[in-house]
Amino acid sequence: MSIDLYTELQWLPRSPQDFSACVKAWSEADGGAPLRALASYGLDLNQLTRLAKPITAAIGRGADLTPLLPFRLAVIGNATMDFILPALVASAARHGIALEIIQPAYDQVAQEALTPDSRVNASKPNAVLFAMDYRALPLKFVPGDADAAANAVLGATGYLAALRDGIQKNCGAACIFQTFAPAPETVFGSLDRALPGTMRWMLDEVNRGLAEQVLAAGDVLLDVAGLAETVGLATWHDPQLWNLGKFPCAESVIPLYADHVARTLAAMRGKSRKVLVLDLDNTVWGGVIGDDGLEGIRVAQGDAVGEAHLAVQRMALDLRKRGIVLAVSSKNTDEVAREPFLKHPEMLLKLDHIAVFQANWNDKATNLQAIAEELSVGIDSLVFLDDNPVERGLVRKLLPQVAVPELPEDAAGYARTLAAAGYFEATAFAGEDLKRADFYQDNAKRISLQKQVGGVDAYLASLDMTITFQPFDATGRARIVQLINKSNQYNLTTRRYTDPEVLAAEEAPDVFTLQVRLADIFGDNGMISVVICRPSEQGIWEVDTWLMSCRVLGRKVEHMVLNHLVEQAKSRGIHTIVGRYLPTERNKLVVDHYAKLGFTKIGEDASGKTEWKLDVAEAKPEMAPMKVVVLASE
Amino acid sequence: MYGIRNTVEKHCQRIRHAEIQEKLPLNQEAVYEKLTEIFHDLFDDDSIVVTPELTARDVEGWDSLAHIRLIITIEKAFKVKFSTTEIAKLEKVGDLAALIQSRA
Numbered sequence: 001m002s003i004d005l006y007t008e009l010q011w012l013p014r015s016p017q018d019f020s021a022c023v024k025a026w027s028e029a030d031g032g033a034p035l036r037a038l039a040s041y042g043l044d045l046n047q048l049t050r051l052a053k054p055i056t057a058a059i060g061r062g063a064d065l066t067p068l069l070p071f072r073l074a075v076i077g078n079a080t081m082d083f084i085l086p087a088l089v090a091s092a093a094r095h096g097i098a099l100e101i102i103q104p105a106y107d108q109v110a111q112e113a114l115t116p117d118s119r120v121n122a123s124k125p126n127a128v129l130f131a132m133d134y135r136a137l138p139l140k141f142v143p144g145d146a147d148a149a150a151n152a153v154l155g156a157t158g159y160l161a162a163l164r165d166g167i168q169k170n171c172g173a174a175c176i177f178q179t180f181a182p183a184p185e186t187v188f189g190s191l192d193r194a195l196p197g198t199m200r201w202m203l204d205e206v207n208r209g210l211a212e213q214v215l216a217a218g219d220v221l222l223d224v225a226g227l228a229e230t231v232g233l234a235t236w237h238d239p240q241l242w243n244l245g246k247f248p249c250a251e252s253v254i255p256l257y258a259d260h261v262a263r264t265l266a267a268m269r270g271k272s273r274k275v276l277v278l279d280l281d282n283t284v285w286g287g288v289i290g291d292d293g294l295e296g297i298r299v300a301q302g303d304a305v306g307e308a309h310l311a312v313q314r315m316a317l318d319l320r321k322r323g324i325v326l327a328v329s330s331k332n333t334d335e336v337a338r339e340p341f342l343k344h345p346e347m348l349l350k351l352d353h354i355a356v357f358q359a360n361w362n363d364k365a366t367n368l369q370a371i372a373e374e375l376s377v378g379i380d381s382l383v384f385l386d387d388n389p390v391e392r393g394l395v396r397k398l399l400p401q402v403a404v405p406e407l408p409e410d411a412a413g414y415a416r417t418l419a420a421a422g423y424f425e426a427t428a429f430a431g432e433d434l435k436r437a438d439f440y441q442d443n444a445k446r447i448s449l450q451k452q453v454g455g456v457d458a459y460l461a462s463l464d465m466t467i468t469f470q471p472f473d474a475t476g477r478a479r480i481v482q483l484i485n486k487s488n489q490y491n492l493t494t495r496r497y498t499d500p501e502v503l504a505a506e507e508a509p510d511v512f513t514l515q516v517r518l519a520d521i522f523g524d525n526g527m528i529s530v531v532i533c534r535p536s537e538q539g540i541w542e543v544d545t546w547l548m549s550c551r552v553l554g555r556k557v558e559h560m561v562l563n564h565l566v567e568q569a570k571s572r573g574i575h576t577i578v579g580r581y582l583p584t585e586r587n588k589l590v591v592d593h594y595a596k597l598g599f600t601k602i603g604e605d606a607s608g609k610t611e612w613k614l615d616v617a618e619a620k621p622e623m624a625p626m627k628v629v630v631l632a633s634e
Numbered sequence: 635m636y637g638i639r640n641t642v643e644k645h646c647q648r649i650r651h652a653e654i655q656e657k658l659p660l661n662q663e664a665v666y667e668k669l670t671e672i673f674h675d676l677f678d679d680d681s682i683v684v685t686p687e688l689t690a691r692d693v694e695g696w697d698s699l700a701h702i703r704l705i706i707t708i709e710k711a712f713k714v715k716f717s718t719t720e721i722a723k724l725e726k727v728g729d730l731a732a733l734i735q736s737r738a
Contacts, residue, residue: 020675046676046707053678082699240718244702251706 003231005413007252008042009259011405011421012094013396015041023051028058032065032098037400039094045087045254052086055093059100068098069269074125074173076163078107078136079248087258094259095266096380109136110159113166121170127220127268128173129261130163133248134180134203142197143187149197149205156202157209164219176220176264179207181228181236181249220427222264227257263425273403273423274377276319277368278312279386280330280337280359281550284349285309286411290336290489290550290586300346308411312385313348315415320353324424325375327356329367329384331553333489333588334359361589363456363554364391365398383423387411388551389522390463397459457625460555463520465626467557469564472506472513479527480515483547488586490548492579492593497545510535512568516561518552518626528552529561536578541569543579546593556624562597563621564630566614575616583608597621660712665731672707676700686728708734 004010016022019041026034038051058065071092075081085101092099102123104112109132112120120128137156142148164175182203186192192200207225214221228236231253238250249257266272281288286298286305298306299313320326326349330337337359341351351357356374358367364386372379380401386392392404405421407414472480477499485496497505505511516529528549533541548557569577579594581587591608595601598619599612670684677695682688690696696704705721708714708730714737724730 046703049703050675050678080699083703241702243718244721245699247702251703 003235005408005417005420006231006256007235008044009255010042010408011417012040012042013406015043015047019043019047020050023054026054028061028063032068032093033400035065035093036068036096039090040400043090043255045083045251048087048090048255048258049083051093052089055089055098056086056101059098065098068093068096069271070100071097071127071265071269072100072102072123072125073265074102074104074112074120074123074128075131076104076109076112076120076128077131077133077248078109079133079242080106080246081131081248083247083251084131084254084258087254088261091255091258091262092265095262096271097262097265097269099262099265109163110166113163113170116170118170121167124171125173127176127265128167128171129176129178129222130160131178131248132180133224134182134199137180137206139199139202139206141187141199144195144197146196149202152197153202153205153209156206157213160210161213164217174220174268175217176222176261177210177214178222179210179225181225181233183237184233218428220264220268222260224257224260227260228253231256260422263422264427267425267427271380272425273324273383274381275325275327275355275371275375275383276316276424277327277329277371277382277384278316279364279384279388279391280328280332280340282387282411283309283385283414284313284316284328285340285344285347288550289340290332290589291486293488294339294343297340297344299340299344305411306346308414310346310348311415312411312418315418317348317353319424322424322426322429325355325377326353327371327375328354328358329364329371329386330359331361331364331550332359333586336489336586361553363394365395365456368395368399368402383418383421385414385418387414390520390555393463393522394456394459397462398456456554461625463522463555463626465518465520465555465624466629467560467626468517468519468629468631469561470515470517470631472502472515476515476527477502477506480530483527483530483549484545487547487549488584489550489589490553491584491587492546492590493544493582494584494587495545505532512541512572514561514564514568516548516557518555518557525549525552529557531561531565533565533577535574539573539575541574541577543577546579550589556622556626558593558597559622559624560626560628562619563623564628566616566619566621569616577614577616577619578602579612579614581608581610581612660735662731662735665712665734668711669708669727669731672704672711676704676707684727686726686731688727689725712737 022038035055043051075085081103085103089099089101102120102125104119112118115121138159139152139156142152160177167173167175180203182200186200187198188195192198195201211221236249236253238247241247241250278284286309287296289297299309300306301310316326338351338357340347341349356371358371360367368382368384369379372382379399383403384395385405387407392406395402396404403423405417407417470476481497481499481502484502488494505513512533514531515527518525518528528551530545530547531543532545534544536542565577579599581591581593583591594612599614601610602613603611666684673682673684674680677693679694682693690701705716709716712734714734716733720733724733
């Protein structure tokens, strides 16, 4: 992980190539929603500046930018704010705010706050942001002079309090104060932190005093010092830019700073998120519970992967402690998904912590809507954490109001990325926040889902999938054996075969074998399905093995596989395909597999075992939007 | 152990490869092509013709602040860094292009 997570806002999806054209294409009649969508990419300063133009123009014309909420913010600073202000406007749109900015003349801090008819006071803003850096404070280097240092600190915090009182008296706006990021340069070295009268010592004291003052007065704090520490003081302060144009921070950190201002404004308007919805497999724990089992999932201390997932759990628990509601949305059989919560000794999250637990095979957009309904919160209150880029893409497409962070490849970065996105920004903390999660808990009950939301097909088409069919071969064999021996959930017969047995099937001329690969815009999923058919009688194939990786569930891969099976059967003079479902504890998912594919049930016994048949000539397999590639064996 | 050494070696190879790539001389045409793209985007005007003689007076919106944004954008696009003195000396696009070529 690097500071790029922060400076590039990596929790947001990357902007499209035609971003500028999209901004140009926006017109007032489109309203505020497309602006918010455009703002929701990880934009750099130039892109933010570009997006701010039409927003500022529209606000200037008095245009209606619903659903964006209007907000008038006066920004008082001691440095050049010209790069920052457009970035604030565009970032505010990301957080649902149509931001109008009041900008007084350069470096007129005291005049603007204290004069009743100043530009700021006369414009009656909703809030005033004191965007000053340490150079605005009356602090002088007095090494070792404790009295002078203490006086300087009192002078500085007193000055800030006076500014606040001025604004309160003259226009009554809410005040947002920034903590002060010290310069990276020290005079003594480490001693600067300890010795009264150094800049570092005095700024530590001012920041602490300011924080207390803000809390006591009910103002709002923006912890710029903390932000600068996060990316590094040397990154934050750019001496060349300060010298060239009195820019208070480096250009590279402006998008980050602007997002923090914007999320603070959104929090003041009550638009922070309230619910964290967690995926389970490879998010809350490492591995897939349905395939790997209780002993196979990774969630233990001492295992690097397990600890990464425990960090996600720890963060979720901390959030819950401050009142954020937790929910689960997982593609799993309900009891399988609950098993780790009930039985795994290292799990930090327990079922008691989860207000709504949705484990089923519906698409996640449907589940998220159900969760919002169950909790009686808006869909825009949800944050959805999922390792799978396809699930994230689907939710973003169908429910753009849900916040869905992009996640890095390595689970070690999940918790940090979630925190960096700042979805749960709060400007105050009250006693009732502590109880909120419990409140939802008490009311929560499990909901069953029948209806599906539309639009999934359109989303599947946008995935640009390519499915590749090929008979077993030497290259694929290791993975074929692995899938045959590991897959539990999407597995019709759960027959396990060794390497020599798979080789035998590969070489037998009358056995039909199939390995299936799937690629999409997010990358290559590799081999995701395996089928073996053996001839039973003349003209009849019996499906010996049919399995699929749950990662590609809901993509209609099974329909495409059937289509290929039917084509192959026809070309080999097969008139009937017979399939069997052999129930296990783990494969309830596929109990209706053959029914959904248009097979007719021809037998059933007490153990739940079913037998199905399909007349090849009459089969009409459903087609899904994907490109088909058929390869011969090597 | 072998795994780690392999990874490190691959990484070093990648770095060496990147260095070689970056040291390839940029031809003038490529510089002007990229500059044109930057100017069009930054000043939101596709009609700007970027020539060596172009100066701030010729482009609407090219004030001292836009100049700094332009420099920063160019620095990022060409992966170069200019000194304060160099920035101060730039008078026309020809100076900029020459500076980029001398550095890249």
